[in-house]
Amino acid sequence: MPRLEPRPTPSRAWAWGSPLLALAITVAVGMLMFTLLGKDPVRGLQVFFWEPIKSPYALGELAVKATPLLLIALGLAVCFRSNVWNIGAEGQFVIGAIAGGGVALLAGPQTGAWLVLPVLLAGVLGGMLWAGLTALLRDRFNANEILVSLMLVYVAIQVLGYLVYGPWKDPAGYNFPQTRTFEAAARMPRLMAGSRVTIGLPIALAASALLWVYLFRTRGGFAQQVGGLAPAAARYAGFSSRGALWTALLISGGTAGLAGALEVAGPIGQLTPYVPAGYGFAAIIVAFVGRLHPLGMVLSAILMSMFYIGGELAQSRLGLPKSLTGVFQGLLLFALLACDTLVNYRVRFGRAA
Amino acid sequence: MDTYALLLAATLNAGTVLALAALGLLINEKAGIVNLGAEGMMLCAAIAGFATVVHTGSDTLGFVAGMAAGALLAALFGVLVIWLGTNQYATGLALSLFGVGFSAFVGIGYVQARLPERPQFNWLGLGELPWIGPALFRQHPLVYGAMLLALGLIWLLYRTRAGLVLRAVGESPQSAHALGYPVRRIRLAAVACGGALCGLAGAYLSVIYTPLWVEGMVAGKGWIALALTTFATWRPARVLLGAYLFGGVTMLQFHLQGQGVQVPSQFLTMLPYLATIVVLALISRNPSWIRVNMPASLGKPFHPGA
Numbered sequence: 001m002p003r004l005e006p007r008p009t010p011s012r013a014w015a016w017g018s019p020l021l022a023l024a025i026t027v028a029v030g031m032l033m034f035t036l037l038g039k040d041p042v043r044g045l046q047v048f049f050w051e052p053i054k055s056p057y058a059l060g061e062l063a064v065k066a067t068p069l070l071l072i073a074l075g076l077a078v079c080f081r082s083n084v085w086n087i088g089a090e091g092q093f094v095i096g097a098i099a100g101g102g103v104a105l106l107a108g109p110q111t112g113a114w115l116v117l118p119v120l121l122a123g124v125l126g127g128m129l130w131a132g133l134t135a136l137l138r139d140r141f142n143a144n145e146i147l148v149s150l151m152l153v154y155v156a157i158q159v160l161g162y163l164v165y166g167p168w169k170d171p172a173g174y175n176f177p178q179t180r181t182f183e184a185a186a187r188m189p190r191l192m193a194g195s196r197v198t199i200g201l202p203i204a205l206a207a208s209a210l211l212w213v214y215l216f217r218t219r220g221g222f223a224q225q226v227g228g229l230a231p232a233a234a235r236y237a238g239f240s241s242r243g244a245l246w247t248a249l250l251i252s253g254g255t256a257g258l259a260g261a262l263e264v265a266g267p268i269g270q271l272t273p274y275v276p277a278g279y280g281f282a283a284i285i286v287a288f289v290g291r292l293h294p295l296g297m298v299l300s301a302i303l304m305s306m307f308y309i310g311g312e313l314a315q316s317r318l319g320l321p322k323s324l325t326g327v328f329q330g331l332l333l334f335a336l337l338a339c340d341t342l343v344n345y346r347v348r349f350g351r352a353a
Numbered sequence: 354m355d356t357y358a359l360l361l362a363a364t365l366n367a368g369t370v371l372a373l374a375a376l377g378l379l380i381n382e383k384a385g386i387v388n389l390g391a392e393g394m395m396l397c398a399a400i401a402g403f404a405t406v407v408h409t410g411s412d413t414l415g416f417v418a419g420m421a422a423g424a425l426l427a428a429l430f431g432v433l434v435i436w437l438g439t440n441q442y443a444t445g446l447a448l449s450l451f452g453v454g455f456s457a458f459v460g461i462g463y464v465q466a467r468l469p470e471r472p473q474f475n476w477l478g479l480g481e482l483p484w485i486g487p488a489l490f491r492q493h494p495l496v497y498g499a500m501l502l503a504l505g506l507i508w509l510l511y512r513t514r515a516g517l518v519l520r521a522v523g524e525s526p527q528s529a530h531a532l533g534y535p536v537r538r539i540r541l542a543a544v545a546c547g548g549a550l551c552g553l554a555g556a557y558l559s560v561i562y563t564p565l566w567v568e569g570m571v572a573g574k575g576w577i578a579l580a581l582t583t584f585a586t587w588r589p590a591r592v593l594l595g596a597y598l599f600g601g602v603t604m605l606q607f608h609l610q611g612q613g614v615q616v617p618s619q620f621l622t623m624l625p626y627l628a629t630i631v632v633l634a635l636i637s638r639n640p641s642w643i644r645v646n647m648p649a650s651l652g653k654p655f656h657p658g659a
Contacts, residue, residue: 004437085442141634142643146389146442147580148633154573154626162619281450288443321461323568326454330393333447334429337439344438 004345014342019289019296021342022335023303029331039318047317048310048328058309060195064267065308067200068093068259070301072283074204074211075252077292081215083228084248088134088149089256090280091156092127096257097264098160099126101179101271104186104264105168111185116199119186119265120258127257128250130156135249139242145249157276164271178272188266200262205298207255212294224248256280278326282308285333304329360608362487365496368593368600370558372499374578375585375592376506377423377550382582383510384543385523385650389445390430392575393452394548395555398423400460402556403566407466415560416495416553423552424545426452431544435537438654449575457568468564493561495553502550503593510589519543523648526655536655551575573626580629584636586646602628 027045034044052062072089079086100123107115130152137143164177173180188198214221227234227244234241259279264271286304290297311325374391381388388394402419406412430448433439472493474480479490510516519539521529526536558574559566577599585591606621614621637643 087446137630137634142637142640143630143634144580144583144637147576147583148630150576151573151580151626151630155623158619158623161622162617165619166617281453284446285450321458323454323457323461326450327458328454330447330451330454333443334433334451337444337447338433338437340439341437 427548
């Protein structure tokens with residue numbers, strides 16, 4: 001019977017090895033699933049891990065999906081490091097998209113390209129507002145942030161529905177529930193021709209670098225994390241737990257809102273009921289698989305983006321439902337949590353010494 | 354008058370889904386474990402139950418399948434959390450995310466499927482009574498089952514030795530361990546029971562309440578059930594009342610839509626979620642009240658011998 005024996009100090013090797021082992025387990029389970037479904041497992045692997053990187057266009061699509069995942073995950077990492085459980089990033093993303101989209105709709109044919117900035121700013125503020133509601137209820141009423149932030153996801157989706165079915169519906173849109181397509185001036189500039197990659201990608205990468213500096217090189221970032229690791233120590237040091245709560249939620253709301261604005265004014269180009277695509281939930285997995293580390297999350301965002309594209313390809317090429325993506329994402333997080341045991345414990349066989 | 358009689362009946366019906374799940378989660382939490390995977394368990398159980406009824410035609414087998422699916426997923430969660438010491442929040446979240454994807458994946462072939470004719474009930478022939486007839490005498494047996502379950506839990510938790518041990522494990526696992534109780538196995542059993550009840554709730558939703566399979570059909574009821582245990586300050590009778598209250602809010606939304614109230618339907622759909630937030634804020638406002646009622650070791654890992 002194998003036993004778990006606590007390690008004197010957490011293993012640094014396993015801290016980075018465990019996500020890789022978790023990925024290996026997910027891939028193994030995935031291949032088994034393909035076999036059971038009567039599909040060629042090697043073809044399945046190709047669809048998920050080779051097709052998304054085999055051409056410059058495919059790489060661009062990979063970046064398009066990785067961008068919102070990374071941005072949201074960066075904010076969530078601040079939350080999770082501060083022991084604030086914001087799981088409503090999806091709602092903050094949607095409200096950011098609505099705010100950004102609302103500004104984008106103000107544009108006329110004469111508007112200049114400067115409008116991109118207000119669009120993004122509105123997205124950030126929208127996301128912050130939505131996350132701020134959770135912070136307020138937690139701070140003033142002690143209401144559990146997990147439940148409040150999640151309930152607000154459903155509310156946000158209904159707000160979006162109201163707008164696109166109601167006042168913001170495109171009058172020339174054949175009664176489809178969607179807004180006008182945004183004017184060119186309100187659309188995110190693309191980085192190069194022949195790819196849908198926009199300025200969102202450099203923004204997300206810059207945010208990643210900024211987060212690294214904030215977490216590991218500033219006093220504020222340090223104080224933020226002490227509260228998460230050792231609340232008593234943080235109190236003794238005079239770090240405000242209320243401040244940490246608000247900071248964490250506002251930062252993550254801001255990044256999720258920014259991702260929402262970048263998404264509607266970028267690849268989508270209008271508000272529709274399909275704006276919420278689950279990025280806010282997938283980003284939770286991105287954050288954990290990336291070890292809440294800015295660089296790790298860049299890698300895990302790319303991985304999770306592969307799962308999205310692989311799921312779509314599995315549908316068109318192999319005739320499997322797209323929801324395969326969600327199955328693999330969930331499996332990955334499960335496997336990761338199990339493998340993380342190896343960071344703090346050694347597996348021993350035989351009798352206790 | 355008839356409308357209100359039917360509204361009352363529908364409220365109890367809708368509340369049953371929440372009550373079954375929330376009572377299950379209450380058992381978990383009394384043992385000190387928070388399972389944020391309720392939504393995922395309910396979804397997987399909903400499709401398991403629905404598919405079973407489609408293939409066998411037996412509602413009973415459907416409920417059994419739902420309970421088995423819920424218990425199995427909960428056991429997986431339990432092993433990770435209790436033996437491997439993983440974070441309860443993160444693991445529960447993983448279960449929810451996995452459940453959403455997995456149920457959608459498995460359920461794709463059942464989206465258009467139909468169930469055999471749904472049973473009608475008229476107990477003691479009293480279903481025609483004005484006002485209370487439909488609410489009290491025309492319900493599915495599980496509606497009464499949920500009420501009995503709440504009563505049974507009150508008895509189990511506060512009148513039996515097993516209940517005392519369960520609560521001890523949730524309040525102070527160290528003491529229970531020192532007394533020689535197998536804390537981890539008791540916790541696993543509680544988690545599996547809770548999962549089975551969430552599963553039953555999911556199967557009731559897809560087999561009786563709706564009755565059909567739609568991707569993501571649980572639509573946050575698992576999360577509302579989680580909130581209910583807090584609203585109820587971890588008391589079974591209050592869980593039941595809270596579930597009916599929220600069932601009522603859900604039904605009110607359909608009722609208002611039916612009455613042609615001039616409010617966009619999206620705002621009515623928001624109601625249960627907004628109500629959850631408001632009630633949660635009101636109940637949690639007094640931290641000491643929550644602290645007194647909450648199982649003392651809720652959400653905290655336990656390592657024997659540590």
